[in-house]
Amino acid sequence: MSTNKKKIHYAWWLLLGLSIMVGLAKGGIMTAGGLFLTPVTQDLGIGMGSLTLYFSISSIVTMIFLPFAGKIIAKYDIRTVLVTAVILQAGSFAMFGLMNSVWGWYLFCIPMSIGSIFVTQIAGPVLINNWFKKHNGLAIGIMVASGGIFGAILQPMAGNLIASEGWRMTYFILGGIVIAIVVPIVLLTIRMSPKQKGLQPLGLEVDIKTEDASSVKVESNTNTGISAAIAKKSSAFYALLLFFFFITAISSFGQHVAPFAMGLGYDVKFAGGAMGFWQVGVLIGALAFGILSDKIGAKNTAIFAMLLGLVPIAILLTVPDNSTMFSLAIGIYGFVVASLGTLGPLLTTAIFGNKEYGQIYASAVIGLAVAGIVALPGYGYVFQLTGSYTYVLYAIAFMLVINVVLIIMAFIGKKKLVQAGYWK
Secondary structure, eight states: OHHHHHSOOHHHHHHHHHHHHHHHHIIIIITTHHHHHHHHHHHHTOOHHHHHHHHHHHHHHHHHHHHHHHHHHHHSOHHHHHHHHHHHHHHHHHHGGGOOSHHHHHHHHHHHHHHHIIIIIIHHHHHHHHHBSSSHHHHHHHHHHHHHHHHHHHHHHHHHHHHHHOHHHHHHHHHHHHHHHHHHHHHHHOOSOGGGGTOOOBTOOOOGGGOOHHHHHHHHHTTOBOOHHHHTTSHHHHHHHHHHHHHHHHHGGGGGHHHHHHHTTOOHHHHHHHHHHHHHHHHHHHHHHHHHHHHHOHHHHHHHHHHHTHHHHHHHHHOTTOHHHHHHHHHHHHHHHHHHHHHHHHHHHHHHBSTTHHHHHHHHTHHHHHHHHHHHHHHHHHHHHHSOSHHHHHHHHHHHHHHHHHHHHHHHHHHHHHHTTOOO
16 A cells, blocks of 8 residues: 555656657747748748748637547547647648748648647646646646747757758758657557546545545545536636637747847847747746646736736837847746646636536637737738837737736636536
8 A cells, every 4th residue: 555655646657748749749849930930931032921821820720620629539549639630730840841832831731730739739738637636737837848848959959950951951850850759658658537547636546445425525526617508608708718819919929039039130040049048938937837826826826927928028129139138038928928828727727617627628729729810920910011020019018918807807707607606
């Protein structure tokens, strides 16, 4: 019995595999996309707004496919789904290296986006919710932080590769690395449910000799909350959906950090290094927000994150030509952006509970997809028309303030639902 208590729960091994998968897919592919924008537009003579339109197409595909993703994960073997998804995402990303027309990005971003839905958005929160009934915030924080860990390594590497080997070869290298590492990791570590390993979720382990009514009560209370049907009609849900919209629009600026830096006169190597600071910020922020959420609650942590986001905006508006301050601002920005991956799932649980978490979360993150449709190409066109990201930075500051209001509104809406007796 004492041996069992000392044994590492499999949930932690699953989290390790999940973190490697998400970290490489985000840090090596999703956030690296911005580094290619300026070299590709210059080499192929494509406008920045025209190229970044592929981000919009990706978001449209995400919005359309999201409702099916949860059903697919529930119906089919999770490892088969994720291996297929990784090949779609990383393989399509590698194919960009063969393209000579902007239409290539428009075409291959479709399978890339479908794969990304499973690998970077849905699988992580669902699996952590299945395996962790204790340390949930920390687990999500670690998973999101993995994007910062891998990104801090891969972003500067990608910048140097683009400078030395060219953008085409860099697409091939990054895509190949992700497939070669992630596929075996998924097969070895990922399992949908603790039952597949003959286990209880972490935090619900019940000793045979101490199993009693109180232990049963703890387990049953983990599935309390508000039903999806009621939640989707509530003001709390729409406030959360809008929060996802604005925080995604805020986070989307990450794809424009490299063009922003190069527009100020910095070179691609510096831009890659700056994105390394971004990823370090994501790493620290993800862990900090996960721990803070467990300590002071998701609501207070989210409000703190949004107010802190005003600091890098102020720096980038006033002293962007100071390389040290620029890198510092990008690092703080990355810290704040970590709130999307960490606080999004935790806010959903805090507001609506665990009863039908998967359905509610999958519906709320449609706001994420819609934001991608608008913000990513929108920022590109603003730069294309004005030659500057100044108006974009002012818009981001406004969205940060709006998000504070939305968080408060969401919890007011939750209070009304609880008072009405919908929390069961």
